[in-house]
Every structure is written in C-alpha cells, then in structure tokens.
Amino acid sequence: MTEQPLLAHLIELRNRLVRAAAGIVIVFIALFHWAGDIYHLLAKPMMDVLPAGAQMIATDVTAPFFVPVKVTMLVAFLISLPNTLYQVWAFIAPGLYQHEKKLIVPLVVSSVLLFFIGMAFAYYLVFPVVFGFMSAVTPTGVAMMTDIDKYLSFVLGMFVAFGVTFEVPVVVIVLTRMGIVSVEQLRQGRPYVIVGAFVIAAIVTPPDVLSQIMLAVPLWLLYECGILLSVFLGKAPEPSSKEPT
Template identity: 55%
Template sequence: MPSVEQTQPLISHLLELRSRLLRALIAVLIVFLGLIYFANNIYEFVSAPLVERLPQGATMIATDVASPFFTPLKLTLIASIFIAVPFILYQVWAFVAPGLYKHERRLIMPLLFSSSLLFYCGVAFAYFVVFPLVFGFFTAISLGGVEFATDISSYLDFVLALFLAFGIAFEVPVAIILLCWTGATNPKSLSEKRPYIIVGAFVVGMMLTPPDIISQTLLAVPMCLLFEVGLFFARFYANSSARQN
C-alpha cells in the first residue's frame, strides 16, 4: 500500500495538471469570445480562395438549415485553438519543466517556440499557396452540365483537414530533433535513409491530401526540405546530449 509521502506527490502533480488544462481552456475561451463577433468575416476570409475561383454565377450553398449559423462558429472555435497554441504549449512546458535538468530546459524552450512558428507556417502555406492551386484545378475540371456548388460545411471540413495536415507536416524538423535528442536515432542514420524518407513523404502527402497530384506534391516537397532543416539542427541537439552524458 503506498505511503502518504508517495501519494502526496502524485496528487500534487494531478492538481498541477488540472490547473494547466483549465488555464489552456480559459485562454481558448477568451480568444473565442473575442472573435465570435467576427465569425462570418473569418469564414468569408477562409472561403475566399474557393469563392474567387467559382465559375460565373456559382455560389456556395448550405444544405442544412442551421449550417449558416453553426459553421462560422465552428470555424471560429478552431481558429481560437490555433491562435492559443503558443499559450497551450507554454502550459505544457510549465508542467514538465520542473522535472527537467537545466540544460534540457534551455534546449526545449526553442523547440516550443519553433513548433508554434512551424505550425503557423504550415497553415499559411496551405492557405496562400495550396488552396489557390487546388481550387483552381478543381473548378477548372468541373463536368459539363454539372453546376459547381459547394456546401459550406463540407468546405470547412475540407480546409480544416488540409490546415491540420500542413500544420503537422511542417513539424518535421521538431520531430527529427526530438528523435535525435532522445537517442531514438541519430543524424547520420537518418541521412543514410534519405531516399526512403523522400518516398515516405510522398506517401504521407498522398494520404493526407485530396486525390490530386498538385496538393500531394505541395505537401511532400516542403516535408523533404524541412527534413533537411531538421537534420541540420538535430546535430547540435545530438552533440549537446552526448556532452551531457
């Protein structure tokens, strides 16, 4: 039976975890309340890459009665989470930091910052580069006699999936650094496996994007480039870990 001394640290850790989770949820709620007034504007901004490329006279449609109300709110909630990502990651950092050595805390802080930045870069790349090309391709190949009309809920699900796919894909450098830092692998081994990783990037692009070669390539190529970036910086983290050991 665990002693009181053994039980108290566990309880304190659970209370600390609850406190960090509540702070993260409150941050998301505050951002959501601040954006809710602009919910329709946010949806118009996100839908612009498709609306601007619709055929003459075509519009987006709502097949459900409540879609015009709930769809912008859903997007606003997701946007609130995206915006609060740095604060959420900081709460994760504050929870695990006391259990880390000083040199580990010094190395992890840049990773948290870069992971947020890379996620936003992935979302921005999807919106400004991928969406115009993909929607231009889809609207250009519409069948004759078939009116192009996209449901607003279906469109939101589609773009959120792409946002998430590109946001996660752009985290490749952070994943490589963590793998090398923890000793799961090393930069030399990863560089030797480069051909397989390139093939894997195109397979991931095929699975995470719509079935068109444009979006698949636009996801795979940045992943390959980011792999090289992660490989470069992983050498510093691997050397630092080796010196500490």
C-alpha cells in the same frame, strides 16, 4: 527539491487546464461577433475560383450557424495557444533538468511557428492551386457548389496535413538528440523518405499532381533541414545526478 504528493499534482494540473480553457473561451467570446467574417476569410480561396454568380451551400439546417462557430473556435484556439503552452510549461518545468529546459523551450516555439507556417503555406499557395484545378475540371453543365460543412472538414484536414509536415525538422532533431537514430541513419533512409513523402502526398491531397508535389517536396526538404540542424546541434548531454531546478 521536495516531492509533491499526487493530489497536489492533480490539483495543479486541474488549475492549469482551467486556465488554458479559460483563455480559449475568452478569445472565442471576443471574436464571436465576427464569426461570419472569419468564415468568409477561410472560404476566400474557394470563392475566388467559383464561376461568376456561384456560391457555397449549406445542406444541414444548423450548418449556417455552427460552421462559422467552429471556425471561430479554431481561430480562438490558435490565438490563445501561447497561454495554453505557458500553462503546459508551468506544469512540467519543475520536473525538468536544466539542459532539458534549454532544449524544450526552443523546440516548442519552433514547433508552433512551423505549424503556423505550414497552415499559411496551405492557405496561400496550395488552396488556390487545388480549388483552381477542381474548378477547371468541373464538367460542363455541372454547378460547382460546395457544402460549407464539407469544405470546413477538407480545409481542416489540409491544415493538419501541412502543419504536421512542417514539423518534420523538430521530429528529426528530437530523435537524434535522444539517441534513437543517428545522422548517418537518417542519411541512409533518405530514399525511403522521398518515396514515403510522395505516397503520403498522394493519400492526403487531391488527385492533381501539382498539389501532391507541393506537399511531398516540402516534406523532403524539411527532412533535409532536420538532418542539417541535427549535425549542428549534436547529441544531448547526459543528465546529471542533481535534482531538477
């Protein structure tokens, strides 16, 4: 395999980044007409628990426009993620060994799927519990009217927290395949992981116990799944001296 000069790599990187960005922009433009509907879908878990006649508010003059646009941009990024990942793969694949290619493809696919599952878990299971709890503990005489910009920030934070949590099996598998830790060490660290899961849940989620459990328990169970999969997959083979293909 002939080694390409640095300039050629930089040009290739630029082209891949432009194509990835173009994919996001194209999807965003296609979805822009429905930006309001997309935001209403995101706000539905909160709207469902608000008292009759209550509504969300916008304290910033530009929020009614920019918040739906931000949500639509996020959805466009998620929809165009296959194209983005393909561009990343097309850039790095020529420099990988064959056994590395066989490992990376399923890891990337499973990482994306697990992140989406984590977001869906938060949207369909966690949000109704969290917002229901907040609505229930709102003192009498206090109107629960959440600012849409702050609501978006909270929801995105929860999406990231649960999406990253569901990546735990992938992290465990990568660590064992690279030989950084052994399965036995992972098993020995189980008590610390359980305690750490509840500490992280207490920091990330609202103060109700149920939502904290809904983050901590999946984190622990996914850690156990990672251990089981690591036992099944074993350690990665040693790289050969041949050129990457």
